[in-house]
Structure formats: structure tokens, C-alpha cells
Amino acid sequence: MLVPIYVLLALFLVGCGPALAQAPPSTPPQAAAPAQDPDTLDPTPPGSLNPEPLPPLANPDSPKTAAKELFGRKPTPFPGPARSIGGYADGCLAGATVLPIDGPAWQVMRLSRNRNWGNPHLIAFLERFANNAKKVGWNGLLVGDMSQPRGGPMISGHASHQLGLDADIWFTPMPDHVQTREEREFSWAVDMVAKNLLDVDAKVWTHTRTDLVRTAAQDAAVTRIFVNAAIKKAMCREAGSDQDWLSKVRPWYGHAEHFHVRIGCPPDSPECKPQPPVPAGDGCGHELDFWFKESTLHPTPPLIPPQPKPALTLAGLPAACKQIVQAP
Secondary structure: OOOOHHHHHHHHHOOOOOEOOOOOOOOOOOOOOOOOOOOOOOOOOOOOOOOOOOOOOOOOOOOOOEHHHHHOOOOOOOOOOOEEEEEOOEEEEEOOEEOOOEEOOEEEOOHHHOOOEEOHHHHHHHHHHHHHHHOOOOOOEEEOOOEOOOOOOOOOOEOOOOOOOEEEEEOOOOOOOOOOHHHHHHOOOOOOEOOOOOOEOOOOOOHHHHHHHHHHHOOOOEEEEEEOHHHHHHHHHHOOOOOHHHHHEEEOOOOOOEEEEEEOOOOOOOOEOOOOOOOOOOOOOHHHHHHHOHHHHOOOOOOOOOOOOOOOEHHHOOHHHHHHHHOO
């Protein structure tokens, strides 16, 4: 099913930064892609065992150069104290810390993307969350995209994840062994949403996944968690009387095979722009109706497609981001 252009553009216009659809690179014969569901706007594409460095830019100093092209070519962090600068969809990161690819209760996926960087506050949250997830019966976290070494816009996959304060967590639990590089690059996350898009798939969904997201939402550092609307619907049904945490769980396009956790601006990042608080209430009633309308599930493409939004340049980012991305 084709995804309307206006839906994809919405992902850039809203600062919640869900992942965008990408054309997966070729995979080895043993890693055939699963059938694509129309709800999955943000599949986690396979990576590469031998990622090619991006070619040099012909004119990197041009004011018209897309910021994503500059930040995507920086393999190391900007030195100095950690600072998240700007907004979640228009910012950058200094003093980033890398999340080790293996921890006591997590493993990092898609190493070739080099996106397991974050503000130290995000690293501390992930370590804490991984440990707490064990207590609800989750074997360990599979961590997808966090941020690039210097944050900023990405060449593919996200509108947000620019401050080192966002992380994608697969709904697939960590296996009982340390994964090979091949497994990390070519394994597929499991789609949790039923074919009709109206609920979770009972063949793969478990109550433990609700407990997992609840555990993340109850952490004081977390401000939002993005999931598919069908997943939010299931969590509303399974939460019981303890529903206060559900206000942080926000329905959004895609997010059928992972959930996107966002923490708030750290106190030691005064240039970080916080989002408004989430609306009061659990968001489980008529607030979900929009997501299950026929016009939302199967929208009619506009007769005249809108013009693509111009790529974000350094002029659209805080001034400090220019120094951060232009430093060696």
C-alpha cells in the first residue's frame, strides 16, 4: 500500500520524530525480509557488515548544504561537557557518550548505523531501564537508533533523535546469547500489529510488553513514549486500575515493531528546548478514535501532492550546532 506524501511530511512537521520509511539495502539470502504491513511506516531496515564511508561533499561550506549531510559524516563526538542543544527535531549534541554494544541486560542492534550515542542522562536511563525490565520478566533490551555522535539531523530514518535524548527499543526481547554481527545487522524486529490495523496481533503480543512500556513510562526522566495506536489500545485494555503512566504513551504512525522513548531536557543542558507537557488523562477514550478511522488507516492520496519540505540547513539549527559539526 502506498503511503500518502502528506502523512510522511507530517513526521517532519511534528517534533516527536518517528522513524520514516526507508528502502532496505540488499540482505543476504538467509535474511529475507518479512512481508511488509501497511501499518509499518518505520521498518528497521537491515544494516551492513562492511559499511561504506560517505563520499566527501563537493561544497560542505555552502549555506544550502543539508545539515543531515554534515552530521551524517561525523563518526566521533564533539569533545567537552555534555550538552543537548536546541529542539528534538532541530538540534545537536556535544559531549556524547556511547552506549556499549553489550551490557548486563541490553544489546545494541544495527551497529553499522553508528547511532548508539546519547547524552549521559539517556545512557543512565537505558542502564536503569534495562535493569528494571528484568524485574517484569523481560530478558533484556534490544536497542535500536539513539543519536549520531554529534546528534543533529540524520540522512535516513528520523526527524527527531537529534539531541541524544531519544532511543528506539525493539518489542523483540534480547536473546539468551551474545548476538553475532550478522544477527545484529540482519535480524528483523517483529511487527506487533494485526493485519487489519485495529489491534495487536494476538499471535505475538504478550502482556509482558505492556509491563515493559509501563516500566519505562514510570521512570521520572521519561516524558513521552511513541507506539502504534493499536498498541496503545492494547495497553489501555491491559493496564487495569493503574493508568496514570498511560498519559506518556502517545499513539503515532508506524512504531509497530519498536517503541520510541524520549527523556526530558537535562538540567545541565540549558540550551535544550523542552516540549510542552503531555495532555492530562490516560488518552484511552475517544482520543484514540482518530487513529482507527478509515480515513486515517487507508487515506486517499491528495490529487496534487504537496511540494517536499526543503532539507534543514545549519541556518535552521542553533548557532552552536555549526561549531559542533564543523569541528574536526
